[in-house]
Amino acid sequence: MPVCPVCDARLTTGLLAWHLQCPACTYEGSSLEPHILEQAHGGDLDEASREQGLEHLRQANFQRLNALLAGFAGPGDARPRLLEVGCAHGWFIETVSPRFDVTGIEPDVAVATATRARGLAVRGGFFPDVLADEERFDVIVFNDVLEHIPDVNATLAACWKHLLPGGHVLVNAPSRKGFLYRVSKILLKLGRGGAFDRMWQLGFPSPHVHYFDTASVTKLAGKAGFALESRSRLPSVAVRGLYARVRYSRDVSVIKALALTVAVTLIAPFLAILPPDIEVWILRRPS
Ligand SMILES: [Zn+2]
Numbered sequence: 001m002p003v004c005p006v007c008d009a010r011l012t013t014g015l016l017a018w019h020l021q022c023p024a025c026t027y028e029g030s031s032l033e034p035h036i037l038e039q040a041h042g043g044d045l046d047e048a049s050r051e052q053g054l055e056h057l058r059q060a061n062f063q064r065l066n067a068l069l070a071g072f073a074g075p076g077d078a079r080p081r082l083l084e085v086g087c088a089h090g091w092f093i094e095t096v097s098p099r100f101d102v103t104g105i106e107p108d109v110a111v112a113t114a115t116r117a118r119g120l121a122v123r124g125g126f127f128p129d130v131l132a133d134e135e136r137f138d139v140i141v142f143n144d145v146l147e148h149i150p151d152v153n154a155t156l157a158a159c160w161k162h163l164l165p166g167g168h169v170l171v172n173a174p175s176r177k178g179f180l181y182r183v184s185k186i187l188l189k190l191g192r193g194g195a196f197d198r199m200w201q202l203g204f205p206s207p208h209v210h211y212f213d214t215a216s217v218t219k220l221a222g223k224a225g226f227a228l229e230s231r232s233r234l235p236s237v238a239v240r241g242l243y244a245r246v247r248y249s250r251d252v253s254v255i256k257a258l259a260l261t262v263a264v265t266l267i268a269p270f271l272a273i274l275p276p277d278i279e280v281w282i283l284r285r286p287s
Helices: 047-072 091-096 109-117 152-162 179-189 194-199 214-223 242-247 254-271
Strands: 019-021 028-030 081-085 101-106 122-124 137-143 163-174 227-234 278-284
Touching (some): 047 091, 047 137, 047 227, 047 278, 152 163, 214 227
Parallel strands (some): 081 101, 101 122
């Protein structure tokens, strides 16, 4: 069994064979293997559904994150440098490019090439390998990315190295305290494991390998020399585009997707006051 990336205790098997739990802290992980680089041409999933399903929610959330970054632009003429790890189609770096000098890193070579063709500064490959040793940024952003990276400690250590003193890391990721995640665990115990599998993105090109909460993020941050500066929430569900998002995984039937869409639409108004399924953590490298 692997050890907990937060506290180094030996992990134990959780609710399913691939689900890992730490007996000593709140960390949850998985032994699911990413296969970004090996997926079939055109991708394993329905990219058109994915784009359509996530677009509205993502754009709205990018505006919220942009507002959170407002204070980081700082005085003076020099635009602060922002790095986004796992920038995909570059929508977030486009959102923040009026105020920041932006760079993206994207492991999917086809996606990186397409994004670069649109004129954005995107490097194909992995963080931090594609950075020069001496490159430094004011802000490093992980939008739904850190939970996919196996060695989270090495990643945060690399952030420290590539940030200027006083710089920030912005992480948004699924929260293990989220309402929908808790519901998926209850459903799993009732014999309906589909939602739990989906929460971990089982079978996706890049499944989740971690589920964090504020306690685990604070401890991981501290080990890498960061302090937790703030936490906030992002909506994980938007009714608009929901059906396409549910259908994104091709094994969900039309009837099941419709039923799920109706169910989530009914509970959506309450999700805003329930424990958030996506949290935003801002970490600061001390000056
Ligand atoms: Zn632990």
